[in-house]
Amino acid sequence: MKQLTFTFPEDAATSTGAPFWSAPKRFPRPLQFSSSDPGHLQFVMAASILRAETFGIPVPEWAKNPKKLADAEVDKLKAKFIAGRIIPAIATSTAMATGLVCLELYKVLGGGHKLEDYRNTFANLALPLFSMAEPVPPKMMKHRDMSWTVWDRWIVEGDLTLRELLQWLKDKALSAYSISCGTSLLYNSMFPKHKDRMDRKVVDLVKEVAKVEVPSYRRHVDVVVACEDEEDGSDVDIPLISIYFR
Template structure:
């Protein structure tokens, strides 16, 4: 190829790159853009936040370099209800996998990025895929999840493999971003929201005065009607000890439970979906007409207290019995939902009628994802000072925008050594193949007397065990203890086992020590 043609192609390529990333290049320079391109990022989730993050990453050029990569995983398929807030998807995408579709779309936005999609749930069953080798190659993890359990799991994995995690979430007009940095900050699981204040039962049943009260009433109603009741009926049939346990309960509980069992198995047992509809219609009448009329019969509208004040005043709102209207959408929705839930209880085919979904606020999602990208820039720049990073808290309805430094990780000590949740003892199998060698190593290297060793929820060794069992366990290899005592097969891809130990110092005081990573021999 002639040199002039090569130069022309090079200039065109350079011009395209300059146009694509001109803002970043102007502010941060070419070296930083190259580092952005070589980032290896794991995006967990491809819903509303995931779509917005992937779009941002494509525009920034993340994963566009020779060493870069974006990997996104989401096990869900696209539904019609997703289209109003997950903007990478179109009507013709309904039924396709979210992760693969979003990857194709952002690839079309920026053909230079390297992106791979998986359809896996993150959890114990995929640890063979997202293993130590996988995490060792990552620059960072960004969560785009919609449930706390998955967030906590990914948080534990990032702490275990010492990888940065950018956590984010939205709820209507509210949003937050949390920066989790190895060896510096606390983790997502280090703190939790304070428990919600309980609402008095009389307020829930008869005197609600806020939407939170009616929401809790609906949750309790669902739990009692469609979960607890059917479970008791199932236990009555299949559990021979159910009656004995029930009859030992105090007060009127046995009679209440058995009446519900009789209702589910005899009195109100449906034989068709039409029976479920009839039940739901009568249930509506009981909840929104009969109960209210009984309450107003007990406390009429003109009732006064002993002091002469109106009974229905302040937080006590005067209720009104409803009249069922077949043209009223809310009445129809209750009957349809109740009938379908009842059908699920008894294994009938449901009459699936799509309900309305309150859309997430796209502006909140966009703002939160922008904040995530700002913190990702700081990570790529290599900052190690906590003051550089910011957790974000927003509420567009107020409006409120608050930022704070990430909270440092709690520091623990044993002897004069300090450690945080990011630290572990690391012991190689060849150095301590048996429990005896394991305990001796702690005594020799750390001046600690191990009194108990556990693997998960299984106790492998304890100094209060019978002497014959202690002698047996001390002779066993750590591998055999896990396989035979904990009944856990060690998969071929697993490079380390995780133990917890209790230990005492030279003064026989309990020592607060980190967990133990037991690195397996690969021979």
């Protein structure tokens, strides 16, 4: 701290001439310990007990305070004053974002609203800036006679093996070269050992390789597949695939 105050004294200024120690920065002033200050003594006692608990040192009974402290009761006027000082602290970007999300949720729950009734909001409390815009439709991706967006997913019925899943994609003119669940790789065409998994059930690979617990009430598992067009070899970003094995 002494080095900091030496480098940036209380009257230090930035390159633009503005005071360096301006809000929210405050010039630090080291405290000088005083045995007559109750706050200093309470800190020493609390820090000593904390270190004793941390290192497993028995705390003497006389050091423990059996009293349970509670906030002193205040009258209605004092309570309103305390609450009034708290209100500015909740006007944060988090509170603003939560309020805007709830506003859109009211529209969803109310029903009967068109897409044009919803809004995307861009805000910056520092400026302050509030800008609302109509949401644009999601990007439409196409492959042959199929089309989808990032909100879609493909559903496959049946307890498929890895080979059957690859064939299901091949029927759509898609060549899968990687299948993963979470952060685990279930299949990759570059790894020769993965060919031994071709006749394994996908759900079994999810349990064994990805270490995912599949409870009895769950009917499906989700996998991410990276594949390419069989004709030109270009990557095709397909939706998440849900395999309903029950």
